Amino acid sequence: MAPVIKNLEKRKIKNLLVLFIIFSLFAINEASCNENGKILAYVAGCYGCHTSNPEEPFGGGYEIKTKYGIFISPNISKDEKNGIGNWSKEQFIKAIKTGLNPDDKPYYPAFPYNWYADMKDSDIIKIYNYIYSLPAIKKKDANHNLKFPYNIRNSLWFWRFANKILSNQNKIQNKTDYKRGQYLVNSVAHCGACHSPLTFFSIIKDYNNLSGRQETSKYLNDSVPNISNDITDGIGSWTISDIVFFLQTGIKPNGDFVEEDMSSIIEHGTKFLTENDLEEIAKYLLEIK
Ligand code: HEC
Ligand code: HEC
Structure with a gap:
């Protein structure tokens, strides 16, 4: 009897070991998928x-x-009641790429979905999986505090229509031949959402123009610098490593620290990118007109 039991024990241990190895591989794989999703969720x-x-x-x-x-961002954790816990992947992709909710109601463009329109579905699903890997947050959405008539959600149909006619956004939608730096700047990290000039009703004619923005109100102090490759007005005199260092640390070539919204973009976003991705961004910024 004894040797049989011993053999059984051995086999059990072997099986357990194999199971353990398979499980670890799976866990590592899962963790690195979530890591990719995390970086995308931060950079976007x-x-x-x-x-x-x-x-x-x-x-x-x-x-x-x-x-x-004032717009107040909604809960997008996996909580079923307050967040998006009962959304399918398809509903999530639709919201991110088209700005329509599961009932086809339009979202405000404060949610920069127009930039995400040409994000890869596979990248959006990575973000979805990452969000769903985190705890559900039981926090109720607060209402936006908007002036009349902007508080009427249906007025957004007018905005969407005007945006379609007046901007080049249609042309860039569903573009698939992006180079890495261009994809990150023009879609995922939506640099133009702040750095491209606004026209009437905050419509951006050329989404990826990046030549900066005038102040829209003294109270908000919301002008944004030119980051085109123009030598005098833009960042054409910065080197690739200046841009990489800036997007990691917030320190400009002249030693100044960046302020305002841009510091949050770096702190919660670009600093998580690999050196290689940052170099691709820098190369793209320095070569576009
Ligand atoms: C600049 C701020 C901003 C960024 C960046 C942003 N969002 Fe949002 N998001 C918002 C706002 C504001 C709304 C609400 C829009 C509305 O009420 O019409 C929203 C709405 C949503 C909704 C709809 C939630 C609901 O309950 O209907 C989802 C889902 C969402 N965002 C996911 C994302 C994902 C994923 C990303 C990154 C790819 C992202 N958002 C990036 C501001 C942002
Ligand atoms: C939420 C709005 C917002 C987004 C998105 C954004 N920026 Fe900025 N950026 C700003 C603001 C505001 C400043 C000015 C900050 C200051 O004066 O210190 C700035 C400053 C900069 C500067 C410094 C320019 C100079 O001459 O001092 C660079 C470079 C820059 N941004 C690059 C980028 C890149 C690249 C992206 C996309 C990965 C990006 N920004 C996305 C708002 C934004």
């Missing part, structure tokens, strides 16, 4: 804009002050 600003308290990641409540009033 989902984390920064949907988190007001670091202990409640994606719980919403972050305020976006604009001349139309």
Whole structure:
């Protein structure tokens, strides 16, 4: 009897070992998938804009002050009642790429979905999986505090129509031949959402022009610098390593620290990118007109 039991024990241990190895491989694989999803969620600003308290990641409540009033980001954690816990992947992709909710109601462009329109579905699913790997946050959405008539959600149909006619956004939608740096700048990290000039009703004619923005109101002090490769007005005199260092640390070539919204973009976003991705961004910024 004894040797049989011994053999059985041995086999059990062997099986357990094999199981353990398979499980670890799976866990590592899962962890690195989530790591990719995490980096994307940070660089795309989902984390920064949907988190007001670091202990409640994606719980919403972050305020976006604009001349139309204050937007308060919703809870996008996996909580079923307050967040998006009962959304399918398809509903999530639709919201991110088209700015329509599961009932086809339009979202405000304070949610920069127009930039995400040409994000790869596989990248959006990585973000979804990452958000769903985190705890559900039980925090109710707060209402936006917008001026009339911007508080009427249906007025967004007019905005969407005007944006379609007046901007080049249609042309860039579903572009698939992006180079890495161009994809990060023009889609995922949506640099033009702040750095491209605004026209009437905050419509951006050329989404990826990056030549900066005039102040829209003294109270908001919201001008944004030119980051095109123009030598005098833009950042054409910066080197690739100046840009990489800046997007990691917030320190400009002249030694000044960056301020305002850009420091959050770096702190919760670009500093998580690999050196290689940052170099691709820098190369793209220095070569575009
Ligand atoms: C600049 C801030 C900002 C960024 C960046 C941002 N969002 Fe949002 N998001 C918002 C705001 C504001 C709303 C609410 C829009 C509305 O009420 O029409 C919103 C709405 C949403 C909704 C709809 C929630 C609901 O309950 O209907 C989802 C889902 C969402 N965002 C996911 C994301 C993801 C994923 C990312 C990153 C890829 C992201 N957001 C990036 C500001 C942002
Ligand atoms: C939420 C709005 C916002 C987004 C998105 C954004 N920026 Fe900025 N950026 C700013 C603001 C505001 C400043 C000015 C900060 C200051 O004066 O210190 C700035 C400053 C900069 C500067 C310094 C320019 C100079 O001459 O001092 C660079 C470079 C820059 N941003 C690059 C980028 C890149 C690259 C991206 C995309 C990965 C990006 N920004 C996305 C708002 C934004």
